[in-house]
Amino acid sequence: MGEGKLIAGHAVRRVRRQAGLTQAAMAEALGISPSYLNLVERNQRPISATLLVRLAERFDFDARALAAGEPGGGAAALRRRLADPMFTDLEIDRAEIDEWLAAAPGGAEAFARVFDARGDVATSGESVHYDAIAREVRGAIEHWRNHFADLDAAAEALADELRLGSGDLAQAIAERLRTRHQLSVRILPAEVMPDALxxxxxxxxQLQLSEMLDAASRSFAMAERLAVEAGGEIDALVRGAALADRTAERLFRRHLTGYFAAALMMPYARFLRACEATGYDIELLQRRFGAGFEQVAHRLTTLQRVGARGLPFFMLRVDRAGQVSKRYAGASASPLVEGGLCPLWDLFEAFARPGDLMVQLVEHEDTSRWLTMARTVQPQGARAGGVRGRFAIGLGVAASEAASLAAARGIDLYGRAVPIGAGCRACTRPACPQRSAAPAGRARIVSDREAGVTPFAFAGD
Structure with a gap:
């Protein structure tokens, strides 16, 4: 969808029904034709700036609610849910999803809620699996496309205030905690905090921090405590999410607290200017803002301020076994965020080259092309002789928007890309030498007379 084109017929329809008006009556009140209003409600015409103003004047309509109010998070979010292997055989295309949203937005929202809340029930008869809670929280995050404008504004105002008092942000945060919240920051030896950071x-x-935390993590931990100054905004977001489980509420609140901390360390306007000036050079951004690689990567997925948008990045965090512990699609609508992962993606190669930035041009099975970056990160607190964790951060943006990236230098964004899919059970690419299973819903072909590049040949449509 191009900049300035706002498709939100469901929101207009909701306003009209709440006012108890027919399309003809509402069109008359707005000074437009009934046929135009009908097209708007069916998502076949964008809402113009003039129409937005008239809606606000005549129906007390809050335009900020549009993006957040799309049924199921909008077409892109529904496509990501429908990428689940259970729907592989249905082959639902984009046109069908658009028609669904236009004809039955309530049904689309109901599907999204049920999908996000579904969970595996343990065979022993225990309660719903924790994954269901995680999906519910992620649904709340994706509802806003991981951009919380009020938190960004509050963090940016506080960051500007702190800069007036000190050029050292960490020192300024510590002083703010001491004078405004009567909290002192104390760095303690690892022996004193053996099992806590x-x-x-x-x-x-006291805010007690382990000496095992690096400078970026200490700053982040202190910034999290200052999130109390945005308590009203955070409370409103948690209430608005209407999460069914207390654990889900706590997880969502923790995400919002971390969001505020990152926004305080990397204030929106200054961070976006630095991104554009450096070509989104992550290493330079780390040094300029005193942040870690994962912190910067996550921040890149949030740059969606109206009138000042950054590139639409997505981010994943995985372990060596391919288990995903973070998924942020942002505004990217990338199919790489959902479903299974492809071993041909260099996200996994990063484990063999810890600390190196792996850059790769990939083409998903749906023909979309993405410039991706991957690098390993290690959790804080590892000590000599102890178990050291390692994760890979995957970051990417549509190839069509990647020309300005420092990481894209020397790469032909229109040249050959590595073909990947959403995991073998969802991918229908034929003759893939990396295939480990036939696609779900496709009959496997076993022949005594010939063998292809994979022993998992399968029947076509």
């Missing part, structure tokens, strides 16, 4: 001791009025 941070602790809030309200009795001693």
């Amino acid at each position: 941070k602790r809030l001791d309200l009795h001693a009025r």
Whole structure:
């Protein structure tokens, strides 16, 4: 969807029904033709700026609710859900999803809620699996496309205020905690905090941080405590999410607290200017803002301020076994975020080259092309002789928008790309030498007379 084209017929229809008006009556009140209003409600025409103003004047309509109010998060979010292997045989295309949203937005929203809330029930009769809670929280995040404008504005205002007092952000945050919140920051030896990296001791009025945390992680931990200054905005977002489980509420609140901390360390306007000036050079951004690789990668998925948008990045975090612990699609609508992962993606090659930035041009089975970057990160707190964790961060943007990236230098964005899919059970690419299983819903072909590049040949449509 191009910049300035806002498709939100469901929201207009909701306003009209709440007002108890027919299309003809509402069109008359807005000074437009009934046929035009009908096209808007059916998502066949964008909402113009003039129409937005008239809606606000005549129906007390809040335009900020449009993006957040799309049924199921909009067409892109529904496509990501329908990428689940259980729907492989249905082959639902984009046109069908658009028609679904236009004809039955309530049904689309109901599907999204059920899908996000579904979970595996343990065979022992235990409660719904934790994955269902995680999906519910992720649904709340994707509902806003991981961009919380009010939190960004609050963090940016506070960052500007802190800069007036000190050029060292970490020092300024510590001083703010001391003077405004009566919390001192104390760095403790690893022996004193053997099993913790941070602790809030309200009795001693201390934020206790382990010496095992690096500078970026210490700044982030202190910035999280200042999220209390945006408590009203965070409370409103949590209430608005209407999460069914208390654990889900706590997880969503923790995400919002972390969002505020990152926005405080990397204030929106300054961070976006730095991104554009450096070609989104992650290493330079890390140094300029005193942040870690994962912190910067996550921040890149949030740059969606109206009138000042960054490139639409997505981000994943995986372990060596391919288990995904973070998924942020942002505004990218990337199919790489959902479903299974392809071993041909260099996201996994990054484990063999820890610390190196792996850049790769890939083409998904749906023909979309993406410039991706991957690098390993290690959790804080590892000590000599202990178990060291390692994860890979995958970051990417549509190849059509990647020309300005520092990571794209020397890469032909229109040249050969590595063909990948959403995991073998969802991918129908033929003759893939990396295939480990036939696609779900496709009969496997076993022949005594010939053998192809894979022992998992399968029947076509």
